[in-house]
Structures are given as C-alpha cells and as structure tokens.
Amino acid sequence: MLVEIRPVARLRGKTPLDVSTPLTTVLEVLRDGTVDLSRVRVVCDWIQYKENFRDVVDVRQIGPGTPDQELEVAIDLRRAAAADLADLTRRLMAHNGSPEAPDRIWLEQWLPGSQGCIWLFNRLYWQALHLWERATGRGYESALPGGASDARNEAAIRELISDLFRIWDDLSDRRALPDELYVVELGVGNGNQAKAWLDEFVVMDREHGRDYYRRLHYLMCDYSPHVLDIARKTVAEHGDHVSSLVLDATTPTTVLGFLRYKVFLVYVSNVYDNLPCDEVVSIGGEAFAVETRAFLPASAAATIAASCSIETPALPALIHKLLQIGPELLAEAMPTQFADADAAVTFWRDCWQSLRRAERFVPMRGLDSYQITPGLSGEMLRPLLDARGDLRINVNNGAVASFVDTLPLLHPYGRLVCHDLFITDVEQCRTGFRGPGKYDGSVVNWVNGPLLAHIGSRKGIDVRYAPFAHRKGTSIVTMTAQVRD
Numbered sequence: 044m045l046v047e048i049r050p051v052a053r054l055r056g057k058t059p060l061d062v063s064t065p066l067t068t069v070l071e072v073l074r075d076g077t078v079d080l081s082r083v084r085v086v087c088d089w090i091q092y093k094e095n096f097r098d099v100v101d102v103r104q105i106g107p108g109t110p111d112q113e114l115e116v117a118i119d120l121r122r123a124a125a126a127d128l129a130d131l132t133r134r135l136m137a138h139n140g141s142p143e144a145p146d147r148i149w150l151e152q153w154l155p156g157s158q159g160c161i162w163l164f165n166r167l168y169w170q171a172l173h174l175w176e177r178a179t180g181r182g183y184e185s186a187l188p189g190g191a192s193d194a195r196n197e198a199a200i201r202e203l204i205s206d207l208f209r210i211w212d213d214l215s216d217r218r219a220l221p222d223e224l225y226v227v228e229l230g231v232g233n234g235n236q237a238k239a240w241l242d243e244f245v246v247m248d249r250e251h252g253r254d255y256y257r258r259l260h261y262l263m264c265d266y267s268p269h270v271l272d273i274a275r276k277t278v279a280e281h282g283d284h285v286s287s288l289v290l291d292a293t294t295p296t297t298v299l300g301f302l303r304y305k306v307f308l309v310y311v312s313n314v315y316d317n318l319p320c321d322e323v324v325s326i327g328g329e330a331f332a333v334e335t336r337a338f339l340p341a342s343a344a345a346t347i348a349a350s351c352s353i354e355t356p357a358l359p360a361l362i363h364k365l366l367q368i369g370p371e372l373l374a375e376a377m378p379t380q381f382a383d384a385d386a387a388v389t390f391w392r393d394c395w396q397s398l399r400r401a402e403r404f405v406p407m408r409g410l411d412s413y414q415i416t417p418g419l420s421g422e423m424l425r426p427l428l429d430a431r432g433d434l435r436i437n438v439n440n441g442a443v444a445s446f447v448d449t450l451p452l453l454h455p456y457g458r459l460v461c462h463d464l465f466i467t468d469v470e471q472c473r474t475g476f477r478g479p480g481k482y483d484g485s486v487v488n489w490v491n492g493p494l495l496a497h498i499g500s501r502k503g504i505d506v507r508y509a510p511f512a513h514r515k516g517t518s519i520v521t522m523t524a525q526v527r528d
C-alpha cells in the first residue's frame with residue numbers, strides 16, 4: 044500500500060499538522076474490510092479552499108473498472124479532525140470503492156474535467172454576476188487572492204507602461220511604430236483594472252510627452268456581455284480609446300484576427316485559472332485521465348428539491364435548465380417553483396454550495412491518444428510526467444488554448460502578460476492542492492506554468508515567470524511571454 048502526504052510544509056512548525064490520527068482511522072477501516080490492501084493508494088491533501096468539490100474522504104477507481112482494480116482513497120486533512128472519518132470511509136468502502144454509491148444524485152455522465160457542468164456554473168456566474176452579487180452583498184474581487192485584483196496594483200501598471208514606452212520610443216526612433224497602438228485585455232471583470240491602467244497611462248503619457256494616448260486602442264474582451272457592460276461604464280471617461288468585444292478567451296483570434304501581429308500588450312489577470320481544466324495522473328509509470336462526474340449529496344438534494352416543491356429525481360433536469368437559461372428566465376418560466384428571480388438565485392447558490400465531483404482514473408493508452416486542445420497533442424505532457432514518479436497535474440486546456448491562440452496576435456515586440464496562480468515547477472503539484480476550488484460562484488484551478496513554457500518554447504516563444512513583485516506574500520505569479528530574441 045502506498046501512502047502519499049502532499050502538504051509536507053504543514054508537517055513542521057509551531058502547530059504541525061496531525062497526520063497520524065486521520066491516517067490510522069482510515070487504515071483501520073481499510074484493514075477491517077475485504078479490499079486487497081496491496082491495491083490501495085492513500086493520498087492526503089490539504090484543501091485550502093473552504094468551498095470545493097470534494098468530500099473529506101473520497102474513493103476513486105483506478106483503471107478499467109474490473110472488480111480487482113486499484114483504488115485511491117483521498118483524505119482532506121484540513122477537515123479530517125472535524126469529521127467522522129471512520130464512518131465516512133466505511134460507507135464509501137461498503138460499495139467497494141464504487142462511486143455509484145446510492146446517496147448521490149448525479150448531474151451528468153463521467154466526463155473529462157474540462158467538460159463537466161461545473162464550467163456551466165462558472166459561465167452562469169459571470170453571465171448573471173449582478174444577481175449573485177446582489178444576493179451575497181459582496182463583489183467577486185473580494186474572493187480573489189488578496190481580496191482585490193493585483194492587476195489594479197499601481198506599481199505593477201507603471202512598470203508595464205514604462206516597458207511599453209521604451210519599446211515604442213525605440214520603434215518610433217526607427218520610424219517603425221505603427222499609427223495605431225493596440226492593447227488587448229482578456230477577461231475584464233468589472234473593468235477596474237482597465238480603468239487603473241488607462242488612468243495611469245494618461246498620467247505617464249503626459250510626463251513622457253510623446254502623445255501615445257492619442258493613438259491608443261484598448262480592447263476589453265470578455266465572454267460575458269453583462270460583465271462588459273459594467274466594465275464599459277467603469278472606463279467611460281476614456282471614450283473612444285476603449286472598445287469592448289464579446290469573445291471566448293480560449294479562441295481570441297476568432298474575433299481579433301484583424302489584429303494579427305499588431306498587439307503590443309495582451310493583458311490577462313485571474314482568467315487562466317478560471318478556464319476549463321482536465322487533470323492527468325501518472326501512477327506507476329502509467330498515465331490516466333481523471334474523469335469526473337458532478338453530483339449532489341442525496342440529503343442536500345432532498346432539501347433543495349423540497350425548497351422549490353419538486354421531487355428529488357427531477358432536480359438534475361431543473362439544474363440544467365437553470366444553467367441554460369439563468370435564474371431570471373427560470374423564475375419567469377416556473378412561477379410555481381420560484382416566486383421571483385431572487386428565489387431562483389437562492390436555488391442556484393444552494394446547488395453550487397452542495398455541488399461535488401466524483402473522480403475516476405481511466406487509462407490513457409498513450410499520451411498521443413489525448414488532445415489538450417484540438418491542435419495540441421497530449422505528447423506535450425510527456426516532459427512533465429516522465430521520470431517523476433507518481434504525479435497528478437492540471438492540464439488547463441482552456442488556458443493552453445487561450446495562450447496558443449493569443450500568440451499570433453502579438454506584434455514582434457509585443458508581450459502577453461498574465462497575473463495568475465501559476466505553478467512554476469511541476470514538483471509544486473506534489474506538495475500542494477492545485478484545485479479546483481470554489482470562489483463564490485466561480486471555479487479556480489492553479490495554472491500549469493511549465494506546460495505553457497514548454498508549449499511556448501516549441502513555438503519560439505520565451506515564457507518567463509516571476510513572483511508578483513508588488514505585493515508581499517501573494518501567491519500570484521506574473522507570466523511574460525514574448526517572441527524569443
């Protein structure tokens with residue numbers, strides 16, 4: 044039996060984590076059962092997200108689903124002390140590890156993580172942000188690391204703009220600076236960072252004296268028309284210098300193709316960690332795809348169903364209806380169930396809060412049989428997985444797609460700058476939980492920096508990571524990607 048303890052940093056210090064009690068409890072339950080102990084892995088995480096998609100204990104099938112298959116038992120050490128671990132483990136093991144346990148109301152079939160319905164919830168959150176924020180009385184930024192977007196940090200903005208000015212001055216001196224100076228932001232949220240950037244630009248341009256502001260076009264892009272509406276109001280005083288475009292950040296060239304090789308700065312903050320993500324696990328030298336299946340615990344499902352006067356079996360269809368049409372239309376369409384839009388928002392929030400994902404590990408039969416994006420083979424994962432022993436990594440399919448499809452937009456001296464939760468060394472997957480977690484109504488996954496760097500290097504792009512320099516103690520890392528010199 045293999046036991047893996049990931050949050051090693053918590054094993055030392057003033058209040059070291061108690062691993063032995065939860066481990067002993069789980070091991071005793073396993074010992075008393077009938078499962079072949081030589082085929083069990085026990086994995087201990089510390090899930091830092093108070094709201095997440097996991098139970099305190101989860102059991103996952105590894106392999107093809109035969110009776111003698113291996114199992115992974117996953118424990119969240121953060122919540123273990125407060126839970127009846129023995130009872131939870133016993134109940135899961137009563138089904139011999141099969142996640143088809145009867146106390147779950149399934150919302151979908153088994154799917155790669157990036158295709159699961161948590162992403163429909165995520166999208167709905169941004170489409171109907173005002174309704175969610177009205178219900179919680181809290182803006183989305185308060186859930187971000189540090190409680191505000193680092194993209195608003197003045198020193199960080201000044202550094203970015205002075206870099207741009209340096210490049211523009213140089214091109215201008217060589218008469219190679221185009222008339223139109225394009226800056227693109229993907230995933231703009233409330234527009235506060237666009238405003239901070241533009242305001243600072245005006246001040247610095249005045250000091251600099253080259254009248255770049257007159258030539259500046261700032262394109263705010265987001266897949267949520269509602270978010271863009273808010274952002275447009277935030278930057279209203281910058282008038283014609285700003286345009287807003289509805290687009291999916293995973294395919295920017297579909298809308299921005301006309302800017303090929305013309306953009307000097309593509310600016311992305313706290314978006315890559317919010318894009319659909321598969322996971323891959325390597326166990327004993329074999330690669331497995333992590334398939335996931337969303338469910339509600341039966342007790343929570345019964346409470347939610349009763350709150351809107353439906354039978355529990357009808358709940359999955361109602362949730363999918365909500366995800367399709369949103370809370371306002373749902374309330375209009377089903378006045379017996381929902382008195383008004385606020386009641387439908389309560390339903391939405393309750394479902395989100397109870398939402399869980401079961402996992403199983405399915406053999407991949409070769410990395411090349413897997414596509415990270417339609418144009419990128421799973422072979423790109425090989426350098427990250429080979430010769431590293433057992434490892435679980437995020438593939439961040441949405442972030443990879445966005446990254447790859449942004450590169451063609453860059454001017455030869457242009458840059459892609461992202462502030463986000465990047466891991467910069469694959470080993471960080473071994474020592475910490477990298478998602479998914481829940482931020483209010485949205486999903487967060489750490490971004491696989493080495494994977495983007497590897498893909499970038501294959502395309503002649505230099506990808507660098509530096510800790511976000513302008514706020515102490517933050518986990519945010521800045522990625523800068525540009526054409527190799």
Ligand SMILES: C[S@@+](CC[C@H](N)C(=O)[O-])C[C@H]1O[C@@H](n2cnc3c(N)ncnc32)[C@H](O)[C@@H]1O
Nearest residue numbers: 169192230231232265266267291292312313314
């Ligand atoms: C966490 S917010 C970050 C907002 C802002 N950049 C900041 O740092 O505060 C994520 C933003 O990305 C947008 N977004 C998420 N997925 C997207 C996608 N696939 N395409 C375009 N925008 C997306 C959301 O609508 C939201 O505005």
